[in-house]
Amino acid sequence: MTPEEFRKAGREVIDWIADYYERVGEFPVMSQVAPGDIRSKLPDNPPHEGEAFGDVMRDIEDIILPGISHWQSPNFYAFFPANASGPAILGDLLSSGLGVNGMLWATSPACTELETHIMDWLVKMLDLPKKFLSSSNGGGVIHDTASSATLCALLAGRERATNYGSNKSGLKSELTVYTSNQAHSSLEKAVKIAGLGKDNLRLIEVDETFAMKSETLSAAIEEDLKNGKKPAFVCATSGTTSSTAFDPLPQIGKICKEKNIWLHVDAAMTGTAALCPEFRWVHEGLEMADSYCFNPHKWMLTNFDCDAFFVSNRKALLTTLSILPEYLKNKPSKSDAVIDYRDWQIPLGRRFRALKLWFVIRHYGIKGLKAHVRKGVELGQLFKSFVEKDDRFEIMAPAPLNLVCFRAKTSDEINEAILLKLNSSGKMYLTHTKLNNKYTLRLCVGSPLTEQSNIESTWHRITETYENEK
Numbered sequence: 001m002t003p004e005e006f007r008k009a010g011r012e013v014i015d016w017i018a019d020y021y022e023r024v025g026e027f028p029v030m031s032q033v034a035p036g037d038i039r040s041k042l043p044d045n046p047p048h049e050g051e052a053f054g055d056v057m058r059d060i061e062d063i064i065l066p067g068i069s070h071w072q073s074p075n076f077y078a079f080f081p082a083n084a085s086g087p088a089i090l091g092d093l094l095s096s097g098l099g100v101n102g103m104l105w106a107t108s109p110a111c112t113e114l115e116t117h118i119m120d121w122l123v124k125m126l127d128l129p130k131k132f133l134s135s136s137n138g139g140g141v142i143h144d145t146a147s148s149a150t151l152c153a154l155l156a157g158r159e160r161a162t163n164y165g166s167n168k169s170g171l172k173s174e175l176t177v178y179t180s181n182q183a184h185s186s187l188e189k190a191v192k193i194a195g196l197g198k199d200n201l202r203l204i205e206v207d208e209t210f211a212m213k214s215e216t217l218s219a220a221i222e223e224d225l226k227n228g229k230k231p232a233f234v235c236a237t238s239g240t241t242s243s244t245a246f247d248p249l250p251q252i253g254k255i256c257k258e259k260n261i262w263l264h265v266d267a268a269m270t271g272t273a274a275l276c277p278e279f280r281w282v283h284e285g286l287e288m289a290d291s292y293c294f295n296p297h298k299w300m301l302t303n304f305d306c307d308a309f310f311v312s313n314r315k316a317l318l319t320t321l322s323i324l325p326e327y328l329k330n331k332p333s334k335s336d337a338v339i340d341y342r343d344w345q346i347p348l349g350r351r352f353r354a355l356k357l358w359f360v361i362r363h364y365g366i367k368g369l370k371a372h373v374r375k376g377v378e379l380g381q382l383f384k385s386f387v388e389k390d391d392r393f394e395i396m397a398p399a400p401l402n403l404v405c406f407r408a409k410t411s412d413e414i415n416e417a418i419l420l421k422l423n424s425s426g427k428m429y430l431t432h433t434k435l436n437n438k439y440t441l442r443l444c445v446g447s448p449l450t451e452q453s454n455i456e457s458t459w460h461r462i463t464e465t466y467e468n469e470k
């Protein structure tokens with residue numbers, strides 16, 4: 001593709017995306033295709049001769065679009081949001097255009113230095129503990145996902161607990177890991193990958209707000225110590241996936257400090273709320289954490305993938321992950337004056353993700369980002385008030401932010417039927433969870449396009465569907 005052809009095709013694509021955002025509210029929110037529908041429209045074999053760009057774009061419209069669930073729709077309330085935005089898309093495009101690999105400082109100094117700088121900005125913007133600043137012993141790095149960040153934190157915790165391989169008695173099979181039974185499944189996956197054994201993962205009970213019971217955590221640790229185990233890692237969640245429950249970080253942090261256990265805090269979705277001083281309680285006790293992550297790719301208008309991962313002691317992470325083969329050796333790395341982010345993550349290569357975050361922060365400013373969070377919370381609270389005022393329905397968990405867990409006061413089967421009906425109507429996309437063993441509907445507001453009128457018509461449709469299904 002010549003630069004001239006690229007210019008023309010690029011304009012077409014940007015126009016297409018701009019048009020898409022103008023009509024995204026008109027599509028069925030959840031894709032209505034059946035398994036295999038998309039593949040049945042694709043040719044069996046790849047083209048031998050190159051095709052015209054216009055033909056490819058036509059297939060985007062005719063073949064791909066019907067198979068898209070519209071995460072950016074104003075009526076997307078499923079899972080947690082995965083915000084995209086104009087500045088983030090353009091930042092990502094530039095990253096692709098530059099096509100650099102920022103594995104070492106030397107392979108593109110701006111890629112590393114902008115990332116370090118933006119991670120420091122995030123510490124200031126969210127009022128995170130100063131120990132996460134790059135000027136301290138810690139620092140931040142952009143990972144693809146919270147799952148990767150949690151895995152790296154677990155690996156560093158594992159290595160610290162076994163003296164980075166030098167402690168012969170520190171057998172990995174003795175290490176134990178703790179999290180609540182509401183924690184995200186990525187921790188269980190990380191335990192598997194880290195080779196610690198599922199038997200050594202303790203899923204701690206939760207209280208009536210679905211937050212980890214710190215006294216049960218403490219008892220489980222004591223029991224393990226009595227049995228010759230070595231408690232190594234606790235993952236606390238600030239805003240669980242099921243219901244945005246908040247584990248008590250001050251109490252958990254104290255236990256971890258006393259027992260020298262690595263504490264990782266996962267605030268994948270709700271971390272963004274801390275942009276607003278009135279929601280900074282989500283991080284109460286975070287100063288005791290060894291590591292922390294949240295996803296700007298969920299609620300901070302930065303399209304997937306972008307997880308902000310911070311450690312309080314970068315040495316622990318680097319000792320765990322650093323390997324230096326001959327072909328990567330270079331003068332700046334040797335000098336200790338630079339950061340090589342390849343040592344802060346599992347893959348070697350890395351994209352220039354800081355660009356999209358930089359674009360987002362500069363375009364919206366802290367003020368604009370705060371307004372986005374506040375609007376999501378306001379609309380979440382509006383929806384909660386509708387549920388609370390209707391005795392056919394009940395709220396299933398505390399809902400302080402933008403996620404509301406609710407159900408019709410009837411059987412699980414009817415609640416499930418309501419969800420299926422709502423999603424197949426194409427008018428909204430909700431997901432479910434189980435709370436207190438009851439089938440529970442989840443509605444999470446996060447799209448910048450969602451307005452009060454969307455929440456009102458969504459509620460109207462939910463009650464109407466209930467009346468038809470009950």
Ligand SMILES: Cc1ncc(COP(=O)(O)O)c(C=O)c1O
Nearest residue numbers: 080145146147184240241266268
């Ligand atoms: C609390 C929590 N942790 C981790 C994850 C996993 O996120 P990712 O897709 O970035 O790995 C999620 C996803 O929703 C989450 O809610």
